[in-house]
Amino acid sequence: AQSVTQLGSHVSVSEGALVLLRCNYSSSVPPYLFWYVQYPNQGLQLLLKYTSAATLVKGINGFEAEFKKSETSFHLTKPSAHMSDAAEYFCAVRRGFGNEKLTFGTGTRLTIIP
């Protein structure tokens, strides 16, 4: 079975500072990995996905993530935080093509300090 672990349930960064949200995965087969963002009382919006192509994945809103097989990690970064980035972020894993179920991490709440 696959799983994801998000280190740090809360992360605070200053506006303009680097954002780093950590995600480690466990999967018996090459995984598909995703980052989603959730604003209060809303559903999830896909930020980016890794599906076994390029290991550095660029997403929306200036976010990117790098798949590192040796570290079983898929950390999310953004060079310069903006106030609008304040939200809950979820890492998710899927077994790969043909398997539809997503397994979500516990989420990281990102707070931006003005």
Add this chain to the structure above:
Amino acid sequence: GAVVSQHPSRVICKSGTSVKIECRSLDFQATTMFWYRQFPKQSLMLMATSNEGSKATYEQGVEKDKFLINHASLTLSTLTVTSAHPEDSSFYICSARASSEGDLQFFGPGTRLTVL
């Protein structure tokens, strides 16, 4: 892009009543939809997989007689919480699989259910 809607966005009901939540894919057909529930400050937990024209597949521990799922068309799935109790209060989110988008799941905005 692929858009998924949910209705209602918020519902308050009395204990013992039933509540129906609709999930619609607005600009694509979805043979598969998923229902999740999310407790405050927690992650999404998959409840069931809804397949058009067939019975839903429920995750372990989810009561199929309590959470009735119907996927009668390629754009609509409904979740009915029967005989709701306060412990059913939660945020329910659906997603729809878009085969035209590499099987990505697109999520609805969620429904906040409060059972008094």
